[in-house]
Amino acid sequence: MWFSVATVAALAASANAQATSPPSYPAPWARGGTNEWQDAYTKAVAFVSGLTLLEKINLTTGVGWEGQQCVGNTGSVPRLNFRGLCLQDSPLGVRDTDENSAFPSGMNVAATWSTRLFKSRGNAMGSEHAGKGVDVQLGPVAGPIGRVPEGGRNWEGFSSDPVLTGVAMAETIKGIQDAGVIASAKHFIGNEQEHFRQAVGGLTKFAYSANIDDVTMHELYLWPFADAVRAGVGSVMCSYNQVNNSYASQNSHLLNYLLKNELDFQGFIVSDWWAQVTGVASAFAGLDMTMAGDQNLASGDTFWGSNLTLAVLNGTVPQWRLDDMVVRIMSSWYKVGRDKTAIPINFNSWTLNTTGFAHAQAQEDFTQVNWHVNVQDDHAALIREIGGASTVLLKNTKNALPLNKPKSIAVIGEDAHDNPGGPNACGDRGCDTGTLAMGWGSGTANFPYLIAPVTALAAQAAHDKTKFANVSDNYDLKAIAAAVTGADYALVFANADSGEDYITVDTNQGDRNNLTLWGNGDALVEYVASLNPNTILVLHTVGAVILEAHKNNPNITAILWAGLPGQESGNAITDVLYGKVNPQAKTVFTWGKSREDYGVDVVYTAAEDPLQLNFNEGVFIDYRHFDKYNIEPTYEFGYGLSYTTYKYSNLKIEKLNPGPYQPTHGTTGPAPTFGHIDLDPAHAEFPPGFNAIPFYVYPYISTPVPTGEPQNWPKGATDGSPQPLIGSGGSPGGNRQLYDEMYTVSATVTNTGHVKGTEIAQLYINLGGPNDPKVVLRAFDDLILDPGESETFTYQLTRRDLSNWDPVSQNWVISNFPKTVYVGASSRNLPLSARLH
Ligand SMILES: *[C@@H]1O[C@H](CO)[C@@H](O)[C@H](O)[C@H]1NC(C)=O
Ligand SMILES: *[C@@H]1O[C@H](CO)[C@@H](O)[C@H](O)[C@H]1NC(C)=O
Ligand SMILES: *[C@@H]1O[C@H](CO)[C@@H](O)[C@H](O)[C@H]1NC(C)=O
Ligand SMILES: *[C@@H]1O[C@H](CO)[C@@H](O)[C@H](O)[C@H]1NC(C)=O
Ligand SMILES: *[C@@H]1O[C@H](CO)[C@@H](O)[C@H](O)[C@H]1NC(C)=O
Ligand SMILES: *[C@@H]1O[C@H](CO)[C@@H](O)[C@H](O)[C@H]1NC(C)=O
Ligand SMILES: *[C@@H]1O[C@H](CO)[C@@H](O)[C@H](O)[C@H]1NC(C)=O
Ligand SMILES: *[C@@H]1O[C@H](CO)[C@@H](O)[C@H](O)[C@H]1NC(C)=O
16 A cells, blocks of 8 residues: 555656746735725725835834844834834744743644634634734644644644634634734645755755645645635735745745635735745735845845835836735734724743843843733633643543542653643743643743643542552653552553754654654553553644554553643643543544554655655545545544444435536736835935944835846736736635535434533535545534434535636536535544435
8 A cells, every 4th residue: 555655656756856836927916805804905005105115115024033022023114103013923822921821732722623612712812912912923824734744833733634724724813813913824835844844954955845736735735724814814924845846935826826816815925934035036926024024033134125125216126016015914904903902012022021122133222121911811711621622532441531539540651740840941842841731833832830730630639539649750660660550540641742843852853753652651651551450541742643552452441632732731631531521522633553654754854955845645645545545543533532422313415506606707907006105215225313223124225226137027027907817716715606505414413321512523525536535524513412412413515615626727616526425423433424416
């Protein structure tokens, strides 16, 4: 099986080595439109019309690394008292500050399969960013989606399934933006591994190229971004890597064609930090804002700022393109109501001290920089709820769980215990010490506190008068033997960590080196189980680990995956272990029996530069791959147990009649310009006596203006005449008829056990074609059921749900192949099915 896949990959690899990206120019200009953007667009146009050239440039360009308080700040417009935008990590809370919450990871919230929790978490995170004065929260994440299980940042996103990810993106974005903060959907696109994502460390001169064909792009990687745009996301962040040998920050097919034209994105595209590699070319390709503003970390120079001023003054970049950048930025700002908030930026990313430098890189202006504003509200309760609701019960034999006042328990493993240095001992969580509740990198936040499992379990034991023992040292076999031998239950905790590539932990450079447990974890689990026939295994892992042996060990009576649950970790797992919470979570990735079973892997060494990552497996990642090659996993996608049982019955399908699909026709208006631009270079110089801060990025130029060689810019790049709309586009998320409802599917779900529970009903479809996956997820719902109670799961299948992408017509098409709908409890447990007519 594996060999045939590898052979196909090798053959196709040579064909792909020359992958190129078709040009698409000009960059589509924002239009507001009839949707929710119109009002914001109108306000943005009025604002931008009153700006000077330099003020406009200021809003497109970051001030440089550590130039201001946030991880990214644009320049400001002092004349209008406009402070510029503050962009701040992360997708799970406010990074680099204090008095904030540390939320469960994206992957965890996805495992709840609850749209209510997706949105509540987004809203709580958004309100914390708002309370700190942030304009743009840098999240949520749909890239990486999880092509390779070892991918270092998979946990920042939601799931390796595009539909689950898409729904989670949309609800998270609505939550964040309802709180008055702009969300930034990232990383666009193909950033599926950390190794060689950037040309750093002198290892390669270029970032890798993710070579992705058009069908795979639409049916897998772009899908959740379409949901993000449809949900009204204000910003999209492009990734570091190249796609088809063109950098994502200046790939006109990605930015102009797919995102701004086909998906009709009306907000702004910001670069990942230093992902921009050129000035003018990126402007033409659709980039609207550059971060951190400097060409490289604290390099003091910039591709935009002064250089964009020059490019407008010398006629290379037309005014309409600059105006469009700023209108897009300001549309997003108005859309979420930033004009209605007066909260100043009250923290500083570069120090937690009350006083510090206002400009940290330059070490200038020592003043008060932190007000320590507490933004946590009552979010701890939500974090605990998500922690419990995201814990997947993978195995439960001999009625091991829930625990009920046991006589004795032993809690074993470093992963159950506190990091002796405190939960924030390692910068950006760049270590695996103590219990794991967050991965590492920029996608993190400081913990206000972290409840370790041992703390909550000891408290529960004291309450129940349960005899309690614990050992934190994974290698102290003597102490472990003494603690677990004869205990009613041995609770053993183990983990596996990963993160972003700028930190290497235990030789793992972002991506994991393997799919086994860390810190002697597997040997520890085996040892405990050899001594105690009631061993309960709790996993804090960033994704799949090889579990087959533990699954098959009869002494391991229960296995739970708790993922990366955030600050309430111990309370949440105790809720589940003791049955205060009945597990509802289902696994959001496949647990394979070996790493080879996944068919794709991280490429750890670059034999070429740029490294060519050929996504030849197409849409067949995770469960689609396991299904295609008939590989039996340890636990399949969508799987998870409960303390009760459910029955599925009564599948009904009703055909609706939305009428035929009409491709979008017509043309845009001409590119508008807003206000007057003074083209006199003398007026673009630093004002007399201006005190320029070292390393800071400004819009000003020095005269005389250097003249470069005239260059051949891409054809059409400066063309502001009306442009054709494309058939699959026309409204945010694509042609609005893609969301027409075609069939109503309903099924009955009954709680056949003895306790109340929440069942995640899942709907899959087979699209019938020879190249279609066996099944793909299309919908899900969380049904809360008392014992004996039945509820109806209902979903309206849309045109998009039934379509394949047709690269020839560049549109979605419903094929003639017979289609089958399945409803059930996991991707491989689908008791109900019916043909669509
Ligand atoms: C990459 O190349 C493939 C194969 O030619 C093509 O189908 C796809 O549209 C290209 N994608 C981009 C972003 O250029
Ligand atoms: C551009 O932004 C910088 C930084 O906020 C500010 O010092 C400068 O005055 C701004 N320039 C203009 C022309 O508004
Ligand atoms: C403009 O870009 C050029 C080429 O990258 C660079 O050498 C120069 O320093 C930039 N100018 C500024 C003011 O950063
Ligand atoms: C105009 O300015 C831009 C940015 O500095 C530069 O790249 C380009 O070469 C200039 N063009 C001419 C003709 O001077
Ligand atoms: C915070 O304050 C302490 C004590 O004054 C000082 O040693 C430290 O350098 C400060 N940290 C930063 C990042 O400014
Ligand atoms: C048991 O847990 C406590 C924290 O609750 C810790 O202080 C102690 O070191 C642990 N015991 C062992 C043997 O690891
Ligand atoms: C896998 O990686 C972890 C973390 O580096 C390490 O602790 C473990 O020993 C590795 N497993 C194997 C089988 O090498
Ligand atoms: C299960 O535990 C018992 C001790 O209760 C031990 O004798 C036996 O070898 C264990 N079995 C396995 C598979 O570890």
